[in-house]
Amino acid sequence: MxxxxxxxxxxxxxxxxxxxxxxxxxxxxxxxKEHEVLLDNKTVNIGGQTYEAAEFVRITVNGDTDKQIELYAKERDMVKVTGPRHTIKVEIVDEDSDEVLRTEERVLDLGKASSVMISVPAVAEKAPDVYLPLPGTMTQAPEPETSTEAATEEIPEAGMEEPPISE
Structure with missing residues (x-):
C-alpha cells in the first residue's frame, strides 16, 4: 500500500x-438537560379565553406519584425535570372529600428551554396553549417622566467640561 x-x-x-x-x-x-417547570394555579387569560383557577389540584409529573404536588388557588410551585418530553397529570380534587372531580393529562415538549411556566387551569380545560410568560420576562409599564431640567443643568455631561483658562 x-x-x-x-x-x-x-x-x-x-x-x-x-x-x-x-x-x-x-x-x-x-x-x-434539566428544565425548571413552574406550575401556576391562578386565573389566567390566554388567547382571549379566561381559565379560572381550581380551588385544589393534585399534579403528577411523569407518573411519579411519590412526588405529587398539591396546589390551592393562587399558588405556584416548581419542579425540576430532565429530558425534552414530559407528561403532566392534573387532577381537580374536592378538598373536603378528597374525591377526584376531573383528570386531564398532557404531554409537554420542552425542547431546549431551560425554564417554562405552565397554567394548570389551562391544562385542566384542555387549552391549546398552556404556556405563560416567565415572571422575569414580563414587561412593565414605563416609569413616569420627571422634570430633569434642573438635574441636567447642574451635572455637566462627560467630555463637555470647558477647559480651564490659563493666562
Missing part, C-alpha cells in the same frame, strides 16, 4: 470519529 493512501484513510477515519463524538455530545446534552 502506498503511504499516502494510508494517511488519507487515517484522516478520514479520525474525522468521522470526531463527527460522531460531537453528535453524541449534542444528543447527551439534549436528552440530559
Amino acid at each position: 502506498n503511504n499516502g493512501t494510508v494517511n488519507k484513510k487515517r484522516l478520514v477515519i479520525r474525522l468521522v470519529l470526531l463527527a460522531l463524538l460531537v453528535a453524541l455530545g449534542f444528543l447527551l446534552y439534549y436528552y440530559g
Whole structure:
C-alpha cells in the first residue's frame, strides 16, 4: 500500500470519529438537560379565553406519584425535570372529600428551554396553549417622566467640561 493512501484513510477515519463524538455530545446534552417547570394555579387569560383557577389540584409529573404536588388557588410551585418530553397529570380534587372531580393529562415538549411556566387551569380545560410568560420576562409599564431640567443643568455631561483658562 502506498503511504499516502494510508494517511488519507487515517484522516478520514479520525474525522468521522470526531463527527460522531460531537453528535453524541449534542444528543447527551439534549436528552440530559434539566428544565425548571413552574406550575401556576391562578386565573389566567390566554388567547382571549379566561381559565379560572381550581380551588385544589393534585399534579403528577411523569407518573411519579411519590412526588405529587398539591396546589390551592393562587399558588405556584416548581419542579425540576430532565429530558425534552414530559407528561403532566392534573387532577381537580374536592378538598373536603378528597374525591377526584376531573383528570386531564398532557404531554409537554420542552425542547431546549431551560425554564417554562405552565397554567394548570389551562391544562385542566384542555387549552391549546398552556404556556405563560416567565415572571422575569414580563414587561412593565414605563416609569413616569420627571422634570430633569434642573438635574441636567447642574451635572455637566462627560467630555463637555470647558477647559480651564490659563493666562
